[in-house]
């Protein structure tokens with residue numbers, strides 16, 4: 646599927662990505678909110694749900710679900726997740742169209758393991774393996790999101806996962822041009838196609854070194870200049886408050902500025 650087709654795919658039908666958090670001290674909640682923003686890069690509409698007050702039956706209508714949940718006490722759910730977990734264990738097999746993945750926070754991560762098993766017992770499809778993040782959760786959680794979100798973005802309106810789209814979906818999210826083979830009279834010729842769905846992109850190489858004072862968060866993604874899959878900062882910069890987000894490649898130093906009008 647070409648970039649044009651990916652753009653069409655992400656613009657059709659329901660594109661909701663439901664992100665549920667179980668959190669006692671805010672770590673899981675903070676991740677859920679960051680990923681809600683990230684979802685737009687994959688043509689998804691992120692919707693964050695506090696587990697407290699969430700109706701488990703409503704999950705049956707959700708085709709894309711991420712859960713991020715910590716563990717407290719002695720292997721217990723955080724307070725805001727207890728009631729929902731109890732209702733989930735008796736909800737029955739209602740998740741026939743639900744694709745899910747779990748991010749577990751904690752040193753033993755029992756709650757995340759419990760959610761993983763329970764959603765499977767409810768008939769859900771594990772689209773990406775659970776991660777058990779331990780106490781230093783930022784990097785493993787980020788890596789998990791980078792694996793889970795492109796897959797969830799390749800779930801169509803009916804809940805069917807289209808695995809052949811995943812690599813192009815990652816490129817789409819990173820703003821990389823996709824090689825599109827074109828059939829010519831003499832035979833196939835490779836060309837490239839600009840990505841029409843990226844918002845108001847101005848590519849500006851910045852040569853001078855700058856301190857990393859961004860207020861956003863960090864992630865790995867492909868650099869649009871050198872192509873390296875490397876560490877970037879995302880988020881608004883105090884030096885450029887009109888620009889959001891900025892991407893700064895830690896490989897070649899290229900900064901891509903996306904101006905949001």
Ligand SMILES: Cc1cc2nc3c(=O)[nH]c(=O)nc-3n(C[C@H](O)[C@H](O)[C@H](O)COP(=O)(O)O)c2cc1C
Pocket residue numbers: 667668669670671672673674714715716717718719720721723750751752753754755780782
């Ligand atoms: C008092 C306390 C008890 C904890 N108990 C557990 C536990 O039983 N098992 C576990 O895996 N992690 C445990 N943790 C680690 C938390 O799950 C971890 O700090 C997590 O990042 C908290 O995320 P949250 O802010 O989203 O709740 C505990 C942390 C604290 C401070």
